[in-house]
Amino acid sequence: MHTLPASGDSTHRGLHSLKNARKALDNEPLLRFREAKKVLGDVYGELKDNVAELEAVYGEIKDEKIVASEQRQEVEAIRDSIKTIMDTFQRDNMKVVFFGRTSNGKSTTINAMLHEKVLPQGMGHTTCCFLQVQGCDEEKGYLQLDDNEDKKLEMEMLSKIGDALSNENEDLPAMGQDSLLKIFHPKQTETGENRLLQNDVVILDSPGVDLSPEFDGWIDKHCLDADVFVLVSNAESTLTQAEKNFFLRVSKKLSKPNVFILNNRWDASAADMDNIESVKKQHLTRFRQFLVDELEVCNEREVNDRIFFVSAREVLEARLKARGIITRNYQADGHGTRALEFQNFERHFEQCISKSAIHTKFEAHNRRAHEMIGKMRTNLNTVLTSAAEQRTNLQNTLNENTRLFNECRVNFSTFEKAYREQTERLRAEVHLKVSADFFEEIARLDAIIDRFEEPFDGSSAGMTKYKQDLAVFVDKCLSSDLEARCTGGLMSRIWNLENDMFQYVTKILAEPYQNKLEEVWRYRAPFKFSICVDVPALVNDFHEDLEFRFTFGLHAMIRRIIAYRSGQPVTAINANLLTPLSLQKKNAENVVRDENMAAAAEEQAMMTQMVLTSAAFLANGSLGVLVVGGIVYKAVGWRVIAIGGAAYGGLYAWERMRWNSSAKEQHLKEQFRSHLAARMQHVAAAHTTHCETQAIREMDQVFDGLRATVGGVHREMKADLDEQKTVIDGVDSVIRTLGTIKGKAVFLLRNLEQFASSYLRSDSPSSP
Numbered sequence: 001m002h003t004l005p006a007s008g009d010s011t012h013r014g015l016h017s018l019k020n021a022r023k024a025l026d027n028e029p030l031l032r033f034r035e036a037k038k039v040l041g042d043v044y045g046e047l048k049d050n051v052a053e054l055e056a057v058y059g060e061i062k063d064e065k066i067v068a069s070e071q072r073q074e075v076e077a078i079r080d081s082i083k084t085i086m087d088t089f090q091r092d093n094m095k096v097v098f099f100g101r102t103s104n105g106k107s108t109t110i111n112a113m114l115h116e117k118v119l120p121q122g123m124g125h126t127t128c129c130f131l132q133v134q135g136c137d138e139e140k141g142y143l144q145l146d147d148n149e150d151k152k153l154e155m156e157m158l159s160k161i162g163d164a165l166s167n168e169n170e171d172l173p174a175m176g177q178d179s180l181l182k183i184f185h186p187k188q189t190e191t192g193e194n195r196l197l198q199n200d201v202v203i204l205d206s207p208g209v210d211l212s213p214e215f216d217g218w219i220d221k222h223c224l225d226a227d228v229f230v231l232v233s234n235a236e237s238t239l240t241q242a243e244k245n246f247f248l249r250v251s252k253k254l255s256k257p258n259v260f261i262l263n264n265r266w267d268a269s270a271a272d273m274d275n276i277e278s279v280k281k282q283h284l285t286r287f288r289q290f291l292v293d294e295l296e297v298c299n300e301r302e303v304n305d306r307i308f309f310v311s312a313r314e315v316l317e318a319r320l321k322a323r324g325i326i327t328r329n330y331q332a333d334g335h336g337t338r339a340l341e342f343q344n345f346e347r348h349f350e351q352c353i354s355k356s357a358i359h360t361k362f363e364a365h366n367r368r369a370h371e372m373i374g375k376m377r378t379n380l381n382t383v384l385t386s387a388a389e390q391r392t393n394l395q396n397t398l399n400e401n402t403r404l405f406n407e408c409r410v411n412f413s414t415f416e417k418a419y420r421e422q423t424e425r426l427r428a429e430v431h432l433k434v435s436a437d438f439f440e441e442i443a444r445l446d447a448i449i450d451r452f453e454e455p456f457d458g459s460s461a462g463m464t465k466y467k468q469d470l471a472v473f474v475d476k477c478l479s480s481d482l483e484a485r486c487t488g489g490l491m492s493r494i495w496n497l498e499n500d501m502f503q504y505v506t507k508i509l510a511e512p513y514q515n516k517l518e519e520v521w522r523y524r525a526p527f528k529f530s531i532c533v534d535v536p537a538l539v540n541d542f543h544e545d546l547e548f549r550f551t552f553g554l555h556a557m558i559r560r561i562i563a564y565r566s567g568q569p570v571t572a573i574n575a576n577l578l579t580p581l582s583l584q585k586k587n588a589e590n591v592v593r594d595e596n597m598a599a600a601a602e603e604q605a606m607m608t609q610m611v612l613t614s615a616a617f618l619a620n621g622s623l624g625v626l627v628v629g630g631i632v633y634k635a636v637g638w639r640v641i642a643i644g645g646a647a648y649g650g651l652y653a654w655e656r657m658r659w660n661s662s663a664k665e666q667h668l669k670e671q672f673r674s675h676l677a678a679r680m681q682h683v684a685a686a687h688t689t690h691c692e693t694q695a696i697r698e699m700d701q702v703f704d705g706l707r708a709t710v711g712g713v714h715r716e717m718k719a720d721l722d723e724q725k726t727v728i729d730g731v732d733s734v735i736r737t738l739g740t741i742k743g744k745a746v747f748l749l750r751n752l753e754q755f756a757s758s759y760l761r762s763d764s765p766s767s768p
């Protein structure tokens with residue numbers, strides 16, 4: 001017995017096993033069915049895996065543009081069809097139906113073919129319903145009623161249920177003639193393997209056709225899937241009309257059924273040696289006529305392999321004896337020839353049933369598999385086309401976005417360069433404007449100071465407070481004036497510049513990102529210069545000089561010279577210049593406040609000393625004075641000297657007369673203005689730089705804000721690009737996977753073609 005791997009065994013998938021075993025299998029037609037079943041089962045198994053893989057791939061693709069619901073549903077439908085076919089596939093078998101009149105020996109023939117007494121037989125026994133024998137993997141056989149598949153009955157019940165004459169079957173379920181009782185007989189028994197059952201052959205025994213049969217019902221219920229019909233006739237009589245009628249109905253319902261005719265009980269004719277050949281000839285003529293002309297199921301050449309003269313009883317008993325079940329067997333003359341004829345029948349029967357079953361069962365499955373693979377390929381092609389289109393779209397979008405991204409980066413660096421140039425230009429403008437405003441404001445100082453109307457108090461404390469208040473007042477006026485001038489003059493310029501920057505950056509950003517910029521821009525406060533002149537600090541070293549001092553007096557002159565030489569306001573020069581330095585140091589608290597001022601005081605003292613020394617030199621050198629006086633006297637005459645002296649004295653008297661409180665206030669204000677103006681000129685450069693810094697800082701802030709936003713946008717764009725690349729990679733991988741599945745489908749198609757040529761083509765060994 002040849003053993004084949006069980007159907008669905010993946011390690012033996014493919015057709016190669018077939019080729020290797022081809023020769024052996026040609027002699028074992030029943031194995032061909034199993035092998036074909038296995039090969040096609042493997043194809044279906046692979047198709048199922050393929051569809052499952054495809055379904056999983058579709059499941060992962062969320063994009064409806066690639067896989068439309070129509071394609072998904074189609075794959076699900078293919079998956080369900082495969083499952084249904086595979087389920088029926090497992091049940092596919094080779095079916096033979098035995099017909100004939102009562103007691104012609106159908107049961108005996110079946111038992112002989114099974115090498116075992118499976119069905120009850122005997123003269124006293126009449127089969128009353130359809131009995132179907134099929135193999136089971138269990139060790140012990142059992143019965144099953146067709147309409148109650150869940151219930152297993154004991155094998156011992158068989159003779160009671162199947163026997164119409166039994167008295168004990170009254171309490172058993174009523175079995176109509178067309179009802180079916182399934183007999184599951186172990187494929188493997190203690191005495192060996194049952195070849196037919198092992199190879200998926202199902203045998204159906206029928207009630208006698210002479211028992212008022214309902215042919216149509218029988219055929220519809222039990223015979224539509226039959227591969228072979230065996231008519232067991234009695235060699236001692238001829239074919240009855242009932243037998244003929246049955247097969248005429250069969251050949252009407254099934255196109256070209258495979259019919260074998262067994263002339264059973266041929267042993268009974270053995271005694272009549274003289275007539276045997278003429279009887280056989282007579283039978284043959286009738287049967288040929290019936291098969292070829294009436295039924296038209298075979299031609300003259302084939303019919304010889306369809307009619308056999310046998311003795312089922314002899315064969316059965318011989319086989320039972322061979323297995324040691326009985327000790328004596330029935331044999332009549334010529335039993336050897338009949339035994340050979342029976343074997344001949346079995347060989348032809350096996351070839352016929354195998355070929356027929358392969359065709360009827362697997363041709364349809366093969367065609368369905370073709371259709372499903374075709375559908376799957378069309379489905380795959382649709383999805384592949386959509387995927388390719390989607391990929392092109394994605395790639396175009398990616399290219400466009402990459403171009404926008406690069407363009408945006410280049411534009412921003414161009415913008416940055418332009419921004420640097422603009423800021424430098426703005427710096428120059430701020431410099432010009434602020435310094436001009438500042439100097440204008442210095443020029444307007446007397447007007448500001450004149451607006452200060454606090455009553456003037458000449459006392460020392462009153463003076464200090466007056467000066468402090470004046471400083472605060474001027475500071476306030478100056479700061480607000482300068483702020484208003486500078487901001488007013490530059491605000492629109494700065495705002496325009498900022499707006500231009502915003503507009504430019506808006507333009508270089510792609511549309512979806514523009515609103516981000518607007519959000520940043522919307523909450524920006526307008527620019528304003530913050531100006532702090534700090535007048536109190538500037539007039540910190542201011543020392544008013546309200547002593548009456550004649551304009552052309554020595555003291556005033558020295559101070560003016562020192563102020564001129566040191567580049568400081570005259571009011572910053574100590575009033576007590578002629579007081580010795582050692583004495584001044586005792587009042588150091590008031591005069592020298594810090595190291596700088598100490599250094600200034602020391603410098604002033606040195607200058608005073610120098611001027612005084614020069615004056616003393618002139619005064620003390622009497623000879624020099626006399627010489628100079630003489631020269632002057634000689635040059636201009638006494639009248640001019642007298643007029644000069646009178647003018648000098650007159651000037652002194654006039655100035656002395658005008659020296660009152662109001663004059664002091666005016667003097668103080670004038671001194672304050674002049675001191676402040678000089679100080680402000682000193683700090684003008686620092687002030688301008690401070691304003692420039694503010695303007696530049698403002699611009700930098702705006703630029704930084706824009707850069708941060710653009711940077712964020714760039715990061716976002718980059719992330720988008722990366723994501724798009726990932727999506728494209730995903731689509732690529734889908735296309736690759738689908739390509740692989742498509743390749744597998746093509747391979748499966750080839751397998752199906754090969755299957756068809758090996759099993760289904762008319763010139764294949766299995767073809768009928």
Ligand SMILES: Nc1nc2c(ncn2[C@@H]2O[C@H](COP(=O)(O)OP(=O)(O)OP(=O)(O)O)[C@@H](O)[C@H]2O)c(=O)[nH]1
Binds near residue numbers: 268
């Ligand atoms: N001499 C002889 N007797 C046979 C032969 N075949 C069957 N018989 C006998 O005929 C009788 C009836 O055989 P079955 O096999 O029960 O006949 P059946 O066609 O199954 O009858 P039903 O079950 O009633 O339809 C049995 O006693 C068999 O021993 C044969 O070839 N030669």
